[in-house]
Amino acid sequence: MPTPDDTTAGAPDVLPGADAYGPVQRRLLVSAVRCFAANGFHGTTTRDIAGGAGLSPAALYVHFPSKELALYEIVRLGHRHAYDILVAARADGPSGPGERLAALVDAYTRFHAQWHVLARVCQYDLGALRPEHYEEVLRTRHETNEIFRVAVAAGVDDGTFDPGLDVRRVARALISLAIDLVRWYRPDGPETPEQLGAFTAQLALRLVARPGGR
């Protein structure tokens, strides 16, 4: 669906929901995401960002009041998109706690693989946000994590999962499995996002399974 042509009009492969921006803003955000992912916020200059979008250094400030606000826009977009994907996965079709949890882990893992450039920025550069922006992002993260905790708790409560599970810790582990891949995932590797999602979902079901059950 997305074309790699980010010079003209295509929605680039590092920015979901890029349609919400004008073409120049979009090019700047795409350039910023790539720069931040490669060198971190503090390792990226405003000249890098503008240059990557084919603009002069000053042009950045026509579209964003500061480098930090460009980062905030990116991080907000990424977190919002991840949240939306989980909500959609949760609503998808009627199913029991196992299927539902597997769908969530699958979707969350696929998200981090498919948008790994953006996801990397969302995980590694949070500390560069100003305190008020950081707090706002943390709120979204909390809601996202809560989806997993509720999904694990549902299976524990109705007896589908191991009743002895520590819900918060298990949910945290599932989130770790999905997120940590931004540290090592490369799109030219042997695994597709779909394969990674399916495998991680399998692991999730192993983690919550009843001891003797199958």
Next chain:
Amino acid sequence: MPTPDDTTAGAPDVLPGADAYGPVQRRLLVSAVRCFAANGFHGTTTRDIAGGAGLSPAALYVHFPSKELALYEIVRLGHRHAYDILVAARADGPSGPGERLAALVDAYTRFHAQWHVLARVCQYDLGALRPEHYEEVLRTRHETNEIFRVAVAAGVDDGTFDPGLDVRRVARALISLAIDLVRWYRPDGPETPEQLGAFTAQLALRLVARPGGR
């Protein structure tokens, strides 16, 4: 064992094996680890590092030829220490594949929690290393990961673990569980490194268990 007194002589709580350095180098490295962990390599100035050690900006260059080499020293120390801990855990006592894998995951998790400030730098700031230093660190990481792959394979081969396991992917998942905690672990939280290690080791055994077995 370590005292929080890093002004005079104590081995500080962010630098294992600090005895290998002189007192001033040690103070500089401790300051650098804390700064890098808090703000990243590019977000840290040489003044921050020197100031944190109670020295003038120029003093850093008496002990390290550049900021990057101070980072390299830190990252090398952290990776070496993690590797040593795994080798020690692997050698500890006679046991089957399950006990051995649990011991590895336990030790690796405890390491990342106990030395979370250092571990954070080792995970987040690798990209700031010069290429030749980065390559060297990658070699150590490969050896570390190999320990987990061998431990998983041993249990698969002798039938203790699920024979259908994908060894590389499962080992990678176990490593993810241990490493990802540097992203969220805080020492003032409700869990001790020991509790985290024990819990993650439990999860590891669930991941490798035979489908029907207990």
Next chain:
DNA sequence: GTCTATAGAAGGATAGAC
């Protein structure tokens, strides 16, 4: 080995022409 002082380069952000 530590300091003060500073060189020399690069960074974030702005001014003003077009």
Next chain:
DNA sequence: GTCTATCCTTCTATAGAC
């Protein structure tokens, strides 16, 4: 909205006194 030019700050690293 984009450009060139530049302000002013901050940065890494060095010079030279003590």
